[in-house]
Amino acid sequence: MLRQKEKELMRSIDSRKERIIEKLQTLIRYPTTTPGLGCKAEGQSYRSYQQDIQKTLEGLGFAVESWEIDAAKLETFWGSGVDPDRDLSNMPVVVGRREARKGGRSLLLNGHYDVVPPGELNAWSHDPFQADREESRIYGRGAADMKGGIAAMLSALELIDEAGVELKGELIFQSVPDEEGSTMGTLACCQKGYRADAALIPEPTDMKIQLALRGGVSGKITVFGRAGHADRTQPHFSEGGAVNAITKSMKVVQAFEELNEEWRLRPDKRHKYLDPDIVIPTLIHGGEWFVMYPEKVEIDFTTDFIPGTTDLWKELEEKIQAVAAADPWMKTRPPKLEQTDTLLYGAEVDEGEAIVSTAAEILEELGTPVELTGSGGLTDAVHLINYAKVPTISIGPHGSTAHMNDEHIEIDELVHLTKIMTLLILRWCGYS
Numbered sequence: 001m002l003r004q005k006e007k008e009l010m011r012s013i014d015s016r017k018e019r020i021i022e023k024l025q026t027l028i029r030y031p032t033t034t035p036g037l038g039c040k041a042e043g044q045s046y047r048s049y050q051q052d053i054q055k056t057l058e059g060l061g062f063a064v065e066s067w068e069i070d071a072a073k074l075e076t077f078w079g080s081g082v083d084p085d086r087d088l089s090n091m092p093v094v095v096g097r098r099e100a101r102k103g104g105r106s107l108l109l110n111g112h113y114d115v116v117p118p119g120e121l122n123a124w125s126h127d128p129f130q131a132d133r134e135e136s137r138i139y140g141r142g143a144a145d146m147k148g149g150i151a152a153m154l155s156a157l158e159l160i161d162e163a164g165v166e167l168k169g170e171l172i173f174q175s176v177p178d179e180e181g182s183t184m185g186t187l188a189c190c191q192k193g194y195r196a197d198a199a200l201i202p203e204p205t206d207m208k209i210q211l212a213l214r215g216g217v218s219g220k221i222t223v224f225g226r227a228g229h230a231d232r233t234q235p236h237f238s239e240g241g242a243v244n245a246i247t248k249s250m251k252v253v254q255a256f257e258e259l260n261e262e263w264r265l266r267p268d269k270r271h272k273y274l275d276p277d278i279v280i281p282t283l284i285h286g287g288e289w290f291v292m293y294p295e296k297v298e299i300d301f302t303t304d305f306i307p308g309t310t311d312l313w314k315e316l317e318e319k320i321q322a323v324a325a326a327d328p329w330m331k332t333r334p335p336k337l338e339q340t341d342t343l344l345y346g347a348e349v350d351e352g353e354a355i356v357s358t359a360a361e362i363l364e365e366l367g368t369p370v371e372l373t374g375s376g377g378l379t380d381a382v383h384l385i386n387y388a389k390v391p392t393i394s395i396g397p398h399g400s401t402a403h404m405n406d407e408h409i410e411i412d413e414l415v416h417l418t419k420i421m422t423l424l425i426l427r428w429c430g431y432s
């Protein structure tokens, strides 16, 4: 049940709706797009955004540290996702810390300020960086993923402060870059030693409590054939005949399907909140000329896997080896398997963690259906959970327009989220 002070705060959130909206609009108007692969951040928007956050945090009594990440200096390990060549300059990290006043539990609030590029501007009915308000919504890149959640967190902190409520526990606020590119922003914070009793990342989760995430890695497999005239009868390959790489590549695609079917049924690949491991061929290139036996086929693929899977790559290798061993040609020219991006592990928080029950209790009291969920994709939570050992949950707005044209957030949801954040901070850290 809401206590008197909490009820007052909930009412003040309703009356300050316009200020919460303005906060979000300010954040959206910094075009902090994630640099493409091989590119670096250009322009002032990243620094300006972070200066804005820093100023807000300092106004709330946080001690703020800001730095640029040198990716090559990060510690790497299985699943770290570190890409030492990625240039993260011009995208500073800002971390604010406000010490415990009376020894309550500490809470870490984390939000990535990079947003995916807007794509085709003509396909938007609103400028992606103007933060237009139309009827019940605010439009703009990042409205859902995840400047809406960040605006709610900052508004919650300001409202608590203005109401003169003193929190007992320590607060850490991390404003990080490049979640959409690499997750190295949060990893850098973890490697600097920031820890707390629990963490919240308001990524879009359709207002559900997200506590599990699948890991992922992408790769490429090259299947070899032997060139030859397609209009001539070819002798057997052992007598020098041509071999069709396209035909052979079908065995690899078939093998991926078999793996998916196996993973779908294997008990060790079952997860309460996540789909089982999966490998998906996503691009295929092959052949050289229309009357020639194709010499080579390249298949790009992507995978997702549950946190318990630590040997996905080995399983792929063994499957491909088995395919090659059963085919006389492929035995002599086995397909080549390569990793094409950094491997990032999955992560999960036990549903019995106190932060999960605290969040569930708050949702229930605010009349929001309580649902625990997992995510097929990754967020910065993986590093907080695995590396920093901080139980981390996400609760955020509806995300159906995240990464899409006309991304938006419902104003009612933004306000509701601010209430959730406010109560979570109050109840987790304790207050007097």
Ligand SMILES: [Zn+2]
Residues within 6 Å of the ligand: 112, 145, 146, 179, 203, 204
């Ligand atoms: Zn996000």
